[in-house]
Amino acid sequence: MTALLELRNVTKRFGGLVAVNGLSFSLARGEIAGLLGPNGSGKTTALNMISGLLLPNGGEIDLAGQAIGGLPADRIAHRGVARTFQLVRALPSLSVGENVLAALAFRRHPLWGPAAEPEIERLLASVGLGGRARQSAASLTYIDLKRMELARALAADPTLLLLDEWLAGLNPTELRDGIDLILSLRDRGMTVLLVEHVMDAVRALCDRCVVMNTGSLIAEGPTEDVLRHPEVVRAYLGDLHA
Numbered sequence: 001m002t003a004l005l006e007l008r009n010v011t012k013r014f015g016g017l018v019a020v021n022g023l024s025f026s027l028a029r030g031e032i033a034g035l036l037g038p039n040g041s042g043k044t045t046a047l048n049m050i051s052g053l054l055l056p057n058g059g060e061i062d063l064a065g066q067a068i069g070g071l072p073a074d075r076i077a078h079r080g081v082a083r084t085f086q087l088v089r090a091l092p093s094l095s096v097g098e099n100v101l102a103a104l105a106f107r108r109h110p111l112w113g114p115a116a117e118p119e120i121e122r123l124l125a126s127v128g129l130g131g132r133a134r135q136s137a138a139s140l141t142y143i144d145l146k147r148m149e150l151a152r153a154l155a156a157d158p159t160l161l162l163l164d165e166w167l168a169g170l171n172p173t174e175l176r177d178g179i180d181l182i183l184s185l186r187d188r189g190m191t192v193l194l195v196e197h198v199m200d201a202v203r204a205l206c207d208r209c210v211v212m213n214t215g216s217l218i219a220e221g222p223t224e225d226v227l228r229h230p231e232v233v234r235a236y237l238g239d240l241h242a
């Protein structure tokens, strides 16, 4: 069966620095996979190339068997790839609902005006923000901002969702809710690739992990096997067991 996402030998250089070095891996439809690695190992750069924010210097990226590597971000989004960012990107002067509306207005089948309202409410309810559309985005707590950012990503009706440290900075209760929310996305048919440093969340969520170090893939496979891999343990210098 064709993989939903396939990277073959993808490389990104910033001047003399090779941030991603010949990265190859694939994701099956409906899986939740982790993209792990110590700080600076190239994870966000890889997400940026998959979502079209950065042009690869080499290699191929396919979505459902079609080349997307090097396409502009809006075209990749229209093919079904959505993402969240390490630093939440919200429009604080707008309401929660208007933030989601902005995402609906730019998706492949745009929605705006009164027609968008039921969809805004449905998206907000799906991330635990039901009934909060009129609240100012600036007044949201950190977890609720993250929920709103997820609703904005879901507004694109993605088949592949890229989450860049979406669970970072949450307290234990919020983390449990966040994990359940991500699991519910898979139940809705989405494939998820998450960059994450919270290892309890990785264990709870990921069927499989890909681990990078200094731009290169160092391990790939079922989560527990990968987290025990000697090179992975060495790369993290014990962080995994913190």
Ligand SMILES: Nc1ncnc2c1ncn2[C@@H]1O[C@H](COP(=O)(O)OP(=O)(O)OP(=O)(O)O)[C@@H](O)[C@H]1O
Binding pocket: 014, 017, 019, 037, 038, 039, 040, 041, 042, 043, 044, 045, 046
């Ligand atoms: N726009 C850029 N210009 C120059 N160097 C960059 C740029 N973006 C990333 N880098 C460098 O590329 C390398 C990989 O960075 P990247 O952000 O992809 O790592 P990461 O694994 O996501 O790290 P973290 O876990 O800290 O977010 C780092 O050395 C970083 O400094």
